[in-house]
Amino acid sequence: MTHASGAPGRGPAPAQEHHPVSGQPAAVPGQRAGADQADADRLLLAEGRAQLWRTAALFLSATAAAGAGLMLPAALGRTLDLLLADDGTGGAPAGRWLAVCAVLTCALVVLDAADTVLTGTLNSRTTARLRSRLVGRLLAVGPLRADRFSGGDLVTRCTGNAAHAGTGPSSVASVLAAVVTPVGALVALALLDLRLAAVFLAGTPLLVLLLRAFSRTSADCVTRYQETQARLAGRLVEALAGARTIAAAGIRERERARVLEPLAELSAHGERMWHVQGRATAQAAVLVPLLQIAVVAVGGLLLSEGELSVGGLVAAARYAVLAAGVGTLVGQLNALVRSRTAARRLAEVLAVSPMATGRRTVPYHPGNTGAGRLELRGVRASYGGETVLRGVDLVVPGGATVAVVGRSGAGKSLLAAVAGRLVEPEAGRVLLEGTDLAELDPAALRQAIGFAFERPVLFGTTVGDALAAGLPAGPEGWRRHQECVRAAAGAACADEFVRTLPHGYDTPRAQAPLSGGEVQRLGLARAFAQSRRVLILDDATSSLDTVTELKVTQALMGTRNAEGPNAGERVSLAARTRLVVAHRAATAARADLTAWLDGGRVRAVAPHRQLWEQPEYRALFGGGSGEDG
Template identity: 50%
Template sequence: MRSSDRLVTRIVRRSGPWLGVLAVTSVTGALAQLALPFVLGRTVDDLVSAAPSRGMWLGACVAIVVAAVACDALGVWATGACSARASEWLRHLTVRHVLGAGPALNRRFSEGELATRAGVNAEEAGRAPETLVTGAALVIPTAGGLVALTLIDPWLTLTLAVGLVVIVLVLRAFLRVSTTLAGGYQEAQGDIAVRLIDALAGARTIAAAGTLAEEKARVLAPLPRMRAHAMEMWRANARAGVQAGVVVPLLEVAVLGVGGIRLASGDLSAGELYSAARYVVLGAGLGSALGYVGRLARARAAAGRIAELLSEPVRTYGRRSLPPGPGRLELRGVTAGGLSGVDLTVPGGCAVAVVGRSGAGKSVLAALAGRLTDPSGGEVLLDGVALPELSREALGGAVGYAFERPVLIGETVADALGLGLPEPGPARPPGSPETPQSPERLETLRAAARAACADAFVRRLPAGYGTPLADAPMSGGERQRLGLARAFAHGRRLLVLDDATSSLDTLTERRVSEALTGELGGRTRLIVTHRAATAAAADRVIWLEDGRVRGYDRHRALWDDPRYRAVFQAADRTGAP
């Protein structure tokens, strides 16, 4: 079974009770349609008979019609509810998987692709359950029509069966072609989303360069490809529709012709011929499944794109907690993302700078240190425990990260600083609304902000730490300071600063450095930097070159090597901080 079909099966299981309601209404409505020709035929025979009844069959016709209309109305409601439930579950699954897979998934899929697959594609795939149920319900009138015609006259059944084989072949070919075309259309949609997100991120640059027209053309460049796929889908639909449209009338004429011959020979009554004519229409109604097949093709293509995303493994965690220790970091034979055979031991409580030219593997090493990524070979340990063996809570409480361009998440400044920080007292259930910060938690955040030189400007905001992020415009340096404060509040044993002071002015950086060697000095600090002054202030320096450790010593000892000095000279020439 294809991965897309397996995912569709999971979606069907998660569609909720409304899918059962839809199945019941679809089957009941199909049975009502199946019973109506028989009752109409009896009504005709009753009306033309010499002794008609008192309207029993006519009343049965009215009851069946009312039941069919009620089933259709309830089915429309159930269809919407079922699709909404399925899409909601699929979006939750997709977002949870994307966040669980971490940065590894971002390297494989761009933000635009992830947004398209979690949005538009999830909605299309969520329509699969109701499409399958309502489409499958068409089989009931077809099968019932075959049985009914067999009871009336087997020759009529044989005529109908030959035409149904042709219709099934048409539908099968249409499903295969439509799935491929729908996948291409959805890929073009994702490509446009990727380009649009890139353009929005660089809106100021585009405005400054005056390249609006060129950027518009770049974003919409996949539009002709998307139109071509759409036109091919319409052509495929038209071809299948014409084929089914030719087969169905011919099939009805053929069955009626055979029925007329049987009527002339006295083997059928007028009412039976009328019933046969109605059952032919129901049996040939399988040709109307073309729309359902097209929707199923789009749902399968969308499910295939989501299944590709879900194939990325999610990071798993162990159950161990950290033993008492100073925060000693060890890398044993680590290979990952350009790094090869790295063996390092960072003593607990030390400040270690990581330097190297662009592409040397500095950020990869920083990501490995706190398990933002896992090595393809070797292992990383914190105080003697392999990082994958730690629980999520133990790892999150031990390691604090600060990045060059921190993203602030939460309603207020305090929420952004305390993101992921356990709240004293009973834990809030997942998904519950944010609660006001407790005094203990707020004091922890303020202490971290003071160490990052962020407390002063936060207090100047309209509501201080309670200021909504949307109402707190910040410079790049202020944003970096909040990122540092968030890391200081979390990392009780290890702080990983990935070029996290590049936007700070000299005075602020010096004050942050004093905090790192003072009140935060008991923690292990891994500092990715381009500045010689930062490297000189560290206890030791890891010098990376071409994915390998070129040197691991004090800055003063490494400075004698001209190639080491060239690392900082290259940074100065390229404008790196």
């Protein structure tokens, strides 16, 4: 999952797979993140505990249904014996047993309905919890750590895999209850006659081996199927993201073939799964009737010798069917295998460690001239397995504007991400007013540091809601903060074009055709509306024309009043500390200081005019004018 601003730093390492059109890094869907089957089983166990009463109710319901199913053959057999022995005076006992059979049949219907309701409720709630945990963990680990998974792979894990894993608690309860039936049937055979149970037990090892082989082979098939499915989804997401490039390059057929290439492998794994299940079912179809015939044959001999009644023979035949209920167990085991395999894929995401957080808040003294001071001490950070920042030391004075410049791949975006703790440094510290960002409460951190990105993503129902994202929500939506939102839009030179939309700020985002520059201005307005002490701009003005960029920069630096179209609408920007990733010389020239990033370290920190005297620095901007590069 890549952050909306794009991947920070120098870009992916050469060994990493890239999309052939867009050039974006493509993570390998099948890669492991340190989770094994034990982790997956613990995950399912935790979810079962979270839904303990529903899981217990399902188990009790299924067990009760199994018990009713086991009593029914005995009741039918007893009823048959009483009817056969009826000489005209024993109708009452037979009637009572017929009533028992009717009650057991009704109980089976009711319990089956309860089982269906409980299973559906438990599965939906567990799936929802798993999806919430996955999304929460992905947001907690930060964009760089989440990049080990491709977007399509994460979509597959959060949708199909989560749904399969969500059936885990119900599958366990159903399997445990399903075991009651064959075990109870075997005990019933033994109670009827030990020889009947002995005949059935003679073939039991074959049944056990069949189920064991099915479980092992099915688990491998399901794992390969889910991994291939994730790879297919990853390619599809890449193609959708690069649809314009694909159309412009005229390579639609080539991309279609590339996206659909895993289908053959997916089909093969799917056919293998059905083959495994079909083989197990076929083997059971041969073995189970043989066991049943053997039990009925022995029962017939016992009947002929007067050691077993007719009703007992009928009950024995039914118990032989229940004891050999491999079909039911195969279906339950197949569901459990799918659930455990999917849970392992979820556990791989949950195994990624979240960034360290604390509980501290940043002390704020409005009159303190050092308010908003940001400091990087010995920061080291990597991207794509390659060290990008090597011992970076940088001080951004409170209330000042520092532009970060450097060659492409120097690590400017990674530095910005580390400075705002979107990425956790491998070494070193980042301090805000003397407090380590790692010690801050996440809410306090996000209230202190704001971002604007090169390619912002807008959230919310309307344009106004998108600009108010990050502000306290309420039933009024963006109108709760409309003065601040409009002032911020004015500062970002966005208010004018927003007002030309069909419904102004209330225009649904889907009905607002926006250019890249307009989206970027809305992203800036969203950042301006949030009263953060530190504002980090990661190349957030790259799509703006020169005049608009000048106006936005002037508002950001406090040299232009950041006012909205109506009197009283104002947003304060001048007092904020600003760290700006810059590619234009003009942007660096307007900053108080410029940090020159070179070779993973800060080569110099000085005013732009002073650095302009060095030829290597001028070469960063093509050697043009220091004012309008």
